[in-house]
Amino acid sequence: MSAPPTPYLRVDVGRLQVNIDSTAARAAAAGVALRPHVKTHKCVEIARRQVAAGAAGITVATVGEAEVFVEAGLDDVFVAYPLWVDERSAERVLALAERARLTIGVDSAEGAANAGRLLGDRVAALVEVDSGHHRSGGPPERAAEVAGAGIEAGIDVRGVFTFPGHSYAPDGRAAAARDEARALTVAAAALRAAGIEPSVVSGGSTPSLADSDTSVLTELRPGVYVFNDAQQWELGTVGQEQISLSCRATVVSHAGGRLVLDSGSKTLGADRAGYATGYGRLPEHPDARIVQLSEHHAVVDLAGAPLPALGSRVDVVPNHVCNAVNLVDDLWADTGDGLVRWPVSGRGRNS
Amino acid sequence: MSAPPTPYLRVDVGRLQVNIDSTAARAAAAGVALRPHVKTHKCVEIARRQVAAGAAGITVATVGEAEVFVEAGLDDVFVAYPLWVDERSAERVLALAERARLTIGVDSAEGAANAGRLLGDRVAALVEVDSGHHRSGGPPERAAEVAGAGIEAGIDVRGVFTFPGHSYAPDGRAAAARDEARALTVAAAALRAAGIEPSVVSGGSTPSLADSDTSVLTELRPGVYVFNDAQQWELGTVGQEQISLSCRATVVSHAGGRLVLDSGSKTLGADRAGYATGYGRLPEHPDARIVQLSEHHAVVDLAGAPLPALGSRVDVVPNHVCNAVNLVDDLWADTGDGLVRWPVSGRGRNS
Numbered sequence: 001m002s003a004p005p006t007p008y009l010r011v012d013v014g015r016l017q018v019n020i021d022s023t024a025a026r027a028a029a030a031g032v033a034l035r036p037h038v039k040t041h042k043c044v045e046i047a048r049r050q051v052a053a054g055a056a057g058i059t060v061a062t063v064g065e066a067e068v069f070v071e072a073g074l075d076d077v078f079v080a081y082p083l084w085v086d087e088r089s090a091e092r093v094l095a096l097a098e099r100a101r102l103t104i105g106v107d108s109a110e111g112a113a114n115a116g117r118l119l120g121d122r123v124a125a126l127v128e129v130d131s132g133h134h135r136s137g138g139p140p141e142r143a144a145e146v147a148g149a150g151i152e153a154g155i156d157v158r159g160v161f162t163f164p165g166h167s168y169a170p171d172g173r174a175a176a177a178r179d180e181a182r183a184l185t186v187a188a189a190a191l192r193a194a195g196i197e198p199s200v201v202s203g204g205s206t207p208s209l210a211d212s213d214t215s216v217l218t219e220l221r222p223g224v225y226v227f228n229d230a231q232q233w234e235l236g237t238v239g240q241e242q243i244s245l246s247c248r249a250t251v252v253s254h255a256g257g258r259l260v261l262d263s264g265s266k267t268l269g270a271d272r273a274g275y276a277t278g279y280g281r282l283p284e285h286p287d288a289r290i291v292q293l294s295e296h297h298a299v300v301d302l303a304g305a306p307l308p309a310l311g312s313r314v315d316v317v318p319n320h321v322c323n324a325v326n327l328v329d330d331l332w333a334d335t336g337d338g339l340v341r342w343p344v345s346g347r348g349r350n351s
Numbered sequence: 352m353s354a355p356p357t358p359y360l361r362v363d364v365g366r367l368q369v370n371i372d373s374t375a376a377r378a379a380a381a382g383v384a385l386r387p388h389v390k391t392h393k394c395v396e397i398a399r400r401q402v403a404a405g406a407a408g409i410t411v412a413t414v415g416e417a418e419v420f421v422e423a424g425l426d427d428v429f430v431a432y433p434l435w436v437d438e439r440s441a442e443r444v445l446a447l448a449e450r451a452r453l454t455i456g457v458d459s460a461e462g463a464a465n466a467g468r469l470l471g472d473r474v475a476a477l478v479e480v481d482s483g484h485h486r487s488g489g490p491p492e493r494a495a496e497v498a499g500a501g502i503e504a505g506i507d508v509r510g511v512f513t514f515p516g517h518s519y520a521p522d523g524r525a526a527a528a529r530d531e532a533r534a535l536t537v538a539a540a541a542l543r544a545a546g547i548e549p550s551v552v553s554g555g556s557t558p559s560l561a562d563s564d565t566s567v568l569t570e571l572r573p574g575v576y577v578f579n580d581a582q583q584w585e586l587g588t589v590g591q592e593q594i595s596l597s598c599r600a601t602v603v604s605h606a607g608g609r610l611v612l613d614s615g616s617k618t619l620g621a622d623r624a625g626y627a628t629g630y631g632r633l634p635e636h637p638d639a640r641i642v643q644l645s646e647h648h649a650v651v652d653l654a655g656a657p658l659p660a661l662g663s664r665v666d667v668v669p670n671h672v673c674n675a676v677n678l679v680d681d682l683w684a685d686t687g688d689g690l691v692r693w694p695v696s697g698r699g700r701n702s
Contacts, residue, residue, distance in 0.1 A: 002677075004702065005414075005439065005440060005702035006702060007701055007702065008702070010438060029614045061646060061647045062647065063356075079648060081454075081603070082603050082604045082606075083603070084601055084602070084603045084610075084661060085614075086662065087386060089356060092521060107604050107606055108604065108605065108606075108661065110661050111603075111661060113603070114662070130416070130607065134606075134607055134643070134650070135606070135611065135645060135650055136603065136604040136606045136611050136646050136648060137604075137606055138606055165645070196414075234398070250434045250435055251435070252432070252433050252434070252462075252487065253433045253458050253459065253462070253487040253488075254459065255433075255458055255459075255481060255485075255486070255487045255488055255489055256481065256485055260433075260486065260487050262435075262702075264621070264701075265620075265674055266674065266677050266699075266701050267701050268672070269616075269621055270620055270621040270622040270623075270674055271616070271621040272621075272623075292485070292486060294414060295390060295673055295674065295677075296412045296413065296432060296487060296701070297486050297487060299485075299486055310435060310459065310461050310462060310465075311435045311437065311465070322646055323617065323621055323646065324615055325451065326617050326678070327677070327678070327699065327701075328699060328701075329699055348617075348678065348679060348680055350358055350615075350617050350618050350647070350678075350679075351355065351356035351357060351358065351359070351611075351613075
C-alpha cells in the first residue's frame with residue numbers, strides 16, 4: 001500500500017517483533033506470566049502477536065477496550081482499573097464474562113462490595129494496592145479488608161496487583177521495582193493472614209521491568225515495551241534501536257531558522273514529563289529538540305545541523321506512545337515489504 | 352437521549368450560543384470579518400451556528416478538516432497553515448476549490464512558488480508572518496518576497512495573516528495584540544510597496560481577542576471562544592460562567608484521601624502549559640487541583656473539602672479544549688431538554 005499523507009504513525013514490524021519476543025522470553029525464563037497492557041497499541045494484530053509469543057492473556061484499562069479485544073477473540077482479559085460498576089456497566093461486564101475469563105480491579109471495600117453485588121462470582125477481582133505511585137490503590141496492609149468485602153458480596157477475589165508508575169523518573173526504575181515487590185509482599189501476606197490464598201500477584205511497568213522481583217510477582221503487565229518511546233529512551237530503559245514506532249512528518253517551514261514539522265500535539269500527544277528534554281525526539285537527529293509543540297506544528301531546534309529541505313520527511317518519536325496511538329485510526333506497519341494498515345480498534349474506547 | 356457512560360464531553364448549548372453570538376456581535380460592531388477556527392470543535396453543528404451568527408467563513412488547520420466541512424456545505428474555507436503542497440495534496444485541494452472558495456497559507460517564497468506551481472489561480476493564498484509566537488510565519492518586513500514568489504507562480508495572493516499565540520501567557524494578552532497589529536501593519540505595508548493591495552489582514556486568538564486592533568485587522572480567527580477552557584479561565588480571558596464544555600467523570604477511588612476520577616489524559620488531553628495550576632479544573636470545586644494525570648485517572652487534591660462519594664459524578668474542564676475534543680467521536684450537547692449527540696466529524700483529520 002502506498003504511504004498515507006503525513007503525519008502518520010509508522011511501525012517497524014521487525015523491531016516490534018523483537019520487543020514482543022524478547023519480553024516474552026524474559027518472562028518465561030523467570031517463570032512468571034506475561035499479561036501485556038494493550039492500551040498502548042489498542043490493536044488486535046499486535047495483541048495476537050503477543051499471545052502467539054506466549055502472553056497468558058491481556059490487560060486493558062476500560063470495559064470498552066475489553067469489548068474490542070474479546071470481540072476479536074482474546075479470551076482472558078484483566079481490566080486493571082478500580083472500576084466503579086453500575087447497572088449499565090455490570091450488564092456489559094457480565095456479557096463479556098460469557099465469552100472470556102474476565103477479571104477487574106477493586107481498591108476499596110466499598111468498591112469491592114459494589115462489584116460483588118452487581119457481578120457476583122462470574123467475574124474475578126484483584127485488589128489494587130499503592131506501591132508508591134500514589135494514584136489509585138489502597139494501602140497494602142489493608143488489602144484483606146478490600147478482599148473480604150468483595151468475597152462477602154460474592155465476587156471471586158484472586159489476588160493483588162499494583163502499578164509502580166513512579167518508575168517513570170530518572171534513576172527511579174530499580175527503586176520502584178523494590179517498592180513494588182515490598183507492597184505486593186505485604187498485600188499478599190495480608191490476604192493469607194485472612195485465609196485468602198492469592199493465586200495472582202501482579203505488577204510491572206516498562207521502566208521497572210528489568211528489575212521486577214519475580215520471586216514475589218506471578219504476573220507482569222507492561223504495555224509500552226512493544227513500541228517504546230522518547231520517555232523510555234530518555235529514562236534509559238531502552239536504546240534508540242528498540243523503538244519501533246515513530247511519526248513520519250513533513251517539513252513545512254524554516255521560519256526563524258528552525259525546522260517546523262506537521263506533527264503536532266494532535267498526532268504526538270501533548271505529554272511532557274518533568275524529565276523530558278522536549279516534546280518528542282528525532283532518531284536521525286539525536287541532538288535536536290522539539291522546543292515548541294502546537295496542534296499541527298512541532299518546532300525543532302536542530303542544534304546547528306543543516307535544516308532538511310522544505311517538503312522532505314522526518315521521523316519523530318513521541319514522548320508517550322500510548323497517547324499518540326490513541327489519536328489515530330490506523331497504524332502503518334512497515335513489514336520491510338511495504339506498508340500495511342493496522343486499525344487501532346480500541347481508539348477512544350474510554351468507557 | 353440517555354447519558355453515555357463516563358467520561359464524556361458535555362456541551363452546555365445555552366452558554367455555547369452566548370459565546371458564539373457575543374463574539375459575532377463584537378466583530379460586527381468593529382466592522383471586521385469573523386472567520387472562526389473550527390479545529391476547536393471539529394463539529395458541523397457548531398460551524399453552522401457560527402455561520403448563522405454571521406461568520407464570513409471558517410478557518411481550518413488541515414486539508415482533511417477542510418474536506419469534512421466542505422462536504423457539510425461550508426463554502427468559504429481558509430487553511431491557516433503553511434501547507435507544503437505535493438501532487439497528492441494538490442489534487443485534494445483543487446477538488447475542494449471546485450466546491451468552495453478556498454484559501455491556504457504560505458510562509459516562504461519556496462512554499463508559495465510550490466503552491467502556485469501545483470494549484471495555480473484556482474486557490475487563493477495569504478502570507479503568514481510571525482508576530483511574536485515564533486512558530487511558523489516569516490518576518491513581516493519580508494512578506495512581499497513570499498507574496499511575489501506566489502504571484503509569479505500563479506497563485507492569487509490576497510493578503511497576510513498571523514497567529515499571536517504568545518497571547519497564551521499570564522499578562523500577555525494585550526501585548527500580543529499590540530505585536531499582532533504591528534506585524535500585520537508592517538506586512539501589509541510591504542505588500543503595498545510591492546504593488547500588491549492586501550484585501551485580507553487576518554489575525555486573532557481567543558486570549559488576545561478583546562485587545563485586537565480592528566483598525567489594522569480586517570478579519571479575526573479565534574477558535575477556543577466557543578467553549579473556552581481551564582487555560583482561558585486561568586489566563587483571565589473569561590470567567591467560569593463562559594465555559595461551555597466540560598468532561599463528566601465518575602469518582603472511582605478515594606485512595607490516599609484524594610479524589611480519583613476516570614477522566615484521564617485520553618479524555619482531557621495531556622496539555623499542561625507552564626502557567627497552568629494543574630491538569631484541568633473542577634467548576635464546582637474552584638480550589639481543587641488535578642495534581643496527577645494518567646491515561647484514565649485524574650487525581651484531585653480537594654484542598655480539604657469533603658470527598659464526593661464513590662460512584663458520584665464530577666465535572667472537569669480540560670486545560671486545552673481543542674485537544675480534548677479531538678479525543679472523542681461525539682460531543683453530548685445539553686440543550687436543557689436532554690442530551691443530543693453531536694459528531695466530532697473532523698476528529699483525527701490531521702492530514
